[in-house]
Amino acid sequence: MFDTKLTRRSVLVAGATTALAMPFVRPSWAAPDTVRALMWEAYLLPDQITAFEEANKVKFVPSFFDGNSEAYNKLRVGGSKEFDLVQADGFWPQLYFREGLLRAVDYSKVPNASGYLPEFEAEAFKVLSDPKSGKKIGFPFCWGAYGITYDAGKVQPERTETLECMFSSDYSGMLSTSARFEENIALAALLVTDRLGSRDKPRPDGKPFNPYVLSDEELAEVEKLLIQQKSLLLTRYQDNPTLFQLLQSGAVVAATEFAQVFRQLLTAEAQGAAPVDFRHALKMKEGGLGWVDTWLVTSGVQDGAKFDLCNSFIDLMISPAVMKKIGEVAGCSTTVDLRSISNETERKLFLMDRSNEIADLFMFDQPSSPEKWERVWSNVQAA
Amino acid sequence: MQDANLQRRLILNIPTAFLLLFFVLPLTALVVLSFWQTENYKIVHDWTLMNYTTLATEGAYITFFLRSLVMAVGVSVTLVALAWPIAYFIVRYGGRYRIIFSLLLVIPFLSGEVLRLIALQGMLGPAGLVNGALIRMGAAPLRMIMYSNAASFIAFIYLYLPLVVTTVYLSLINFDFRLAHAASACGANRFRIFTEVVWPLNLSGTIVGFMLAFIPTLSASLVPRFLGGPNGTLYGMSMAQQFGESGTWALGAAMGVVLFLFSAVALAILSYGVDLRRTGFTGLGRQ
Numbered sequence: 097m098f099d100t101k102l103t104r105r106s107v108l109v110a111g112a113t114t115a116l117a118m119p120f121v122r123p124s125w126a127a128p129d130t131v132r133a134l135m136w137e138a139y140l141l142p143d144q145i146t147a148f149e150e151a152n153k154v155k156f157v158p159s160f161f162d163g164n165s166e167a168y169n170k171l172r173v174g175g176s177k178e179f180d181l182v183q184a185d186g187f188w189p190q191l192y193f194r195e196g197l198l199r200a201v202d203y204s205k206v207p208n209a210s211g212y213l214p215e216f217e218a219e220a221f222k223v224l225s226d227p228k229s230g231k232k233i234g235f236p237f238c239w240g241a242y243g244i245t246y247d248a249g250k251v252q253p254e255r256t257e258t259l260e261c262m263f264s265s266d267y268s269g270m271l272s273t274s275a276r277f278e279e280n281i282a283l284a285a286l287l288v289t290d291r292l293g294s295r296d297k298p299r300p301d302g303k304p305f306n307p308y309v310l311s312d313e314e315l316a317e318v319e320k321l322l323i324q325q326k327s328l329l330l331t332r333y334q335d336n337p338t339l340f341q342l343l344q345s346g347a348v349v350a351a352t353e354f355a356q357v358f359r360q361l362l363t364a365e366a367q368g369a370a371p372v373d374f375r376h377a378l379k380m381k382e383g384g385l386g387w388v389d390t391w392l393v394t395s396g397v398q399d400g401a402k403f404d405l406c407n408s409f410i411d412l413m414i415s416p417a418v419m420k421k422i423g424e425v426a427g428c429s430t431t432v433d434l435r436s437i438s439n440e441t442e443r444k445l446f447l448m449d450r451s452n453e454i455a456d457l458f459m460f461d462q463p464s465s466p467e468k469w470e471r472v473w474s475n476v477q478a479a
Numbered sequence: 480m481q482d483a484n485l486q487r488r489l490i491l492n493i494p495t496a497f498l499l500l501f502f503v504l505p506l507t508a509l510v511v512l513s514f515w516q517t518e519n520y521k522i523v524h525d526w527t528l529m530n531y532t533t534l535a536t537e538g539a540y541i542t543f544f545l546r547s548l549v550m551a552v553g554v555s556v557t558l559v560a561l562a563w564p565i566a567y568f569i570v571r572y573g574g575r576y577r578i579i580f581s582l583l584l585v586i587p588f589l590s591g592e593v594l595r596l597i598a599l600q601g602m603l604g605p606a607g608l609v610n611g612a613l614i615r616m617g618a619a620p621l622r623m624i625m626y627s628n629a630a631s632f633i634a635f636i637y638l639y640l641p642l643v644v645t646t647v648y649l650s651l652i653n654f655d656f657r658l659a660h661a662a663s664a665c666g667a668n669r670f671r672i673f674t675e676v677v678w679p680l681n682l683s684g685t686i687v688g689f690m691l692a693f694i695p696t697l698s699a700s701l702v703p704r705f706l707g708g709p710n711g712t713l714y715g716m717s718m719a720q721q722f723g724e725s726g727t728w729a730l731g732a733a734m735g736v737v738l739f740l741f742s743a744v745a746l747a748i749l750s751y752g753v754d755l756r757r758t759g760f761t762g763l764g765r766q
Contacts (some may be wrong), residue, residue, distance in 0.1 A: 277724060332708075
């Protein structure tokens with residue numbers, strides 16, 4: 097049936113087939129050759145990645161996402177075997193763990209985990225523990241809020257003590273919010289529930305108030321409020337550089353953001369840009385939204401060389417020197433205590449002495465009903 | 480003989496397999512998904528018409544579709560109106576530089592669409608070239624070109640003008656201008672020559688150009704995202720949201736199917752006016 101004669105053609109065919117198959121054939125005992133991460137692009141430091149690749153003789157393969165729901169979708173569709181490391185914030189890691197997308201982690205295998213600020217130490221930071229088993233499910237990385245960055249020359253600081261500031265016609269055409277629908281709805285929900293006084297009433301999920309779990313009545317009010325806000329907005333920015341330009345040019349005087357642009361504006365001023373009194377309100381009287389970005393290990397990673405490699409990567413990422421660099425590049429506050437290697441200005445700029453305020457913020461979470469929230473957002477966009 | 484057969488089969492089978500794999504199969508998956516539902520980022524495999532009912536009854540999606548339709552018609556008509564004089568000028572007066580002029584039209588395509596949009600965002604934005612200059616001259620900035628449907632309109636014109644000009648150019652370059660001279664010799668004025676000779680005989684190329692602008696504008700998601708502002712959400716952008724941040728894939732799939740069907744019908748209707756031999760795409764030259 098098969099031609100077994102050894103001819104030049106058969107040798108060439110066999111050789112070519114073997115050569116083509118080689119990249120896919122690896123002995124089971126071989127060391128892992130890649131680390132695949134689903135992460136935020138802002139946290140990618142090329143020089144550190146190169147150093148990691150050279151030190152461990154592996155290739156780092158990043159994939160990027162913007163919002164948590166997008167990462168969640170990618171992780172679910174691709175399965176946890178597509179990625180080794182993943183980033184998420186707020187309560188999302190708990191959801192990932194519940195769904196079997198993550199594995200438990202071991203802080204003792206990541207030496208730099210001993211350098212966390214008190215609020216983010218393993219025992220204190222419960223958001224990264226599985227409520228049922230108590231297992232640790234990830235490592236805190238950067239933290240921040242979804243506060244208001246404003247030009248104090250045009251917006252009085254006391255006006256930013258309340259979320260009403262972002263819905264005031266006094267600043268018509270000079271306001272901006274991010275294009276992310278979850279945070280727009282959740283932030284408006286803080287104002288709506290405060291106005292309605294519905295926070296202390298029984299909640300739809302029977303748990304304490306969470307702006308990501310809303311009743312239909314509250315959602316309807318949120319929709320109305322966001323429609324009213326539309327006429328006051330210059331735009332919903334897609335990325336930080338756009339917001340930076342809008343604030344620096346004076347076209348926007350107040351915007352909700354993750355404080356990253358605020359820091360970039362101050363850095364630009366220190367480097368010679370025209371001085372403007374930019375400030376950032378972390379939490380308003382109605383409350384505020386907070387986030388802690390994390391590094392998580394997917395359930396596709398088994399104990400052994402791959403898990404060690406993941407731990408080694410996380411250890412590098414949360415080392416003080418790298419964290420400081422990430423803070424500067426991405427403009428975020430870090431969960432690692434960098435006070436001993438930072439000057440007074442940096443301590444203020446990166447809120448190093450205000451990390452305890454994270455406890456008062458509502459953590460980013462999954463919308464109670466993505467379908468209902470999507471409808472609200474579509475109605476707002478179409479209005 | 481056998482070799483010729485094999486060659487013919489390869490020539491036919493490779494593109495057929497490609498189309499089946501990358502067009503028919505994904506489209507089938509999209510159609511199937513559109514009859515399911517998503518709940519909390521999970522696909523529920525229950526057959527339902529709910530997504531289509533939502534699209535037909537919810538005001539928001541109807542608004543997105545109508546906005547996109549008006550935008551697509553407006554953009555395509557404007558592009559045809561702009562492209563004609565440009566293409567006509569190149570063909571009639573370009574002389575030996577005609578080919579260079581037509582190649583110049585391709586230059587914007589050497590950069591990515593996102594890059595071109597970001598550049599445009601910088602130009603039309605509050606601190607951009609236009610408004611920056613106005614402010615420096617002491618005038619008020621033009622609010623209508625900042626994050627608005629007008630800004631999206633300008634972007635579409637900028638993005639698709641080269642396509643439409645090229646199509647009309649290809650049509651005109653294959654057109655026998657002796658016919659226009661004959662009409663002139665018979666006493667027809669310029670307007671009549673254009674409306675009764677030049678325009679009808681180049682209608683095919685014009686319709687192809689129209690469609691090349693109409694369909695991508697109808698489904699556009701990047702332009703409204705970068706430039707549309709709070710009131711500029713178009714159908715394609717909303718559809719992209721369903722697959723991205725909101726994770727309501729089944730509704731997004733239904734939106735995709737509706738868009739595909741509408742585009743196919745529009746294409747079919749307009750195709751009646753197309754005689755491919757006159758478009759310049761056949762390589763047959765003048766017939």
